Amino acid sequence: MTNDNVLTLMVQAAEKAGLALLASYDPASRPPGRAAMYELGTQLEATSTTIVREALDGAVPGVDWWDEDERGRVVPPGRWWVVDGAEGAVNHVHGLPEWGVTITLVTDGQPERTVVRRPIGDLTWTAARGQGARLNGELLRVSAKTDLSAAAVTASQAGNDRGVYERFASAFVEMASRALLVRNTIPTVFPLLGLTSGQYDVFWQYEPDLPGTAAGSLLAGEAGAIVTDLAGSAWDVNAADILVAAPGLHASALEVLR
Incomplete structure (x- = not known):
């Protein structure tokens, strides 16, 4: 599989998971307490992450799944999928728009490819090492400030x-x-x-x-x-x-x- 195909698969997985998050999004949501927030956020994460895993599991040979709860904070050498199925779940459950899906392929401690999908606004950020960063296909550049x-x-x-x-x-x-x-x-x-x-x-x-x-x-x-x-x-x-x-x-x- 070519590197371009890997990134395309990542985008497709993030878009599909993002749709699942969007289906349960309610701008009027206001959870009454911490327990309700945790329950809603956990459900979002589980649903989205399952979709990403089903889309990418085995798609790239030699890549395993990193899970902090299972493996601890340290990412071992090798190739790993590092995923947040509901990045910003606390925002989602409070009806705020800044939430989405992140998928990153990490090789020996360095991010190699990444996709961030934000359904609100239909925004997709992509990057591959040595190939630039893009938002919906347009190249991005950081600030030129010096002060x-x-x-x-x-x-x-x-x-x-x-x-x-x-x-x-x-x-x-x-x-x-x-x-x-x-x-x-x-x-x-x-x-x-x-x-x-x-x-x-x-x-x-x-x-x-x-x-x-x-x-x-x-x-x-x-x-x-x-x-x-x-x-x-x-x-x-x-x-x-x-x-x-x-x-x-x-x-x-x-x-x-x-």
Whole structure:
């Protein structure tokens, strides 16, 4: 199977799963509490992921399925499908539009191909290493900014660790004192999609959400961004943190976040 055919299959799988998510989407949805949110989100994830697996299982020889619940956070060497069947499920169940499906083929720690499908707006982002990043077929480029004081900075900090929250809060203060603005939003992939098209300029996250950063980092990198960890080293899917920035801003953002 050619590389183009692999990406086409990924797009088809994401579109089919996205339709299933769209069928249950209600802009008026307002779950009454955390238990209801969790139940709805779990159902969405299970339905969508099953569709993706049925579409891609065995389609590319030698590719296995990564599942954090089964395998833990570390992605072993080899080739893996890294999927979020309902990226932004919390948005979906609250009637917000930023949700979708992410499918990334990871090889030895590096994203190789990715598709992000957002049914609302009929939007499909695709990237293959060395071949650029596209939105509905149109090539994307990151920001040309070089001055951090003009930068729109974004993050997507979630998790359940008070220490991470405190670290993020401190970094937020430092970055807000240097940049034009700083936003923290979820899910992870959508700030990175904005960076890929130049709407945002810098993104960082501690304890990265893997499906979102695997997809978003490849898209942004293929659109010209610099992708590292917060030590300035080349990023891979097992890194403890991530910084993605337009090339003219990466060094100054890294200085602040260090």
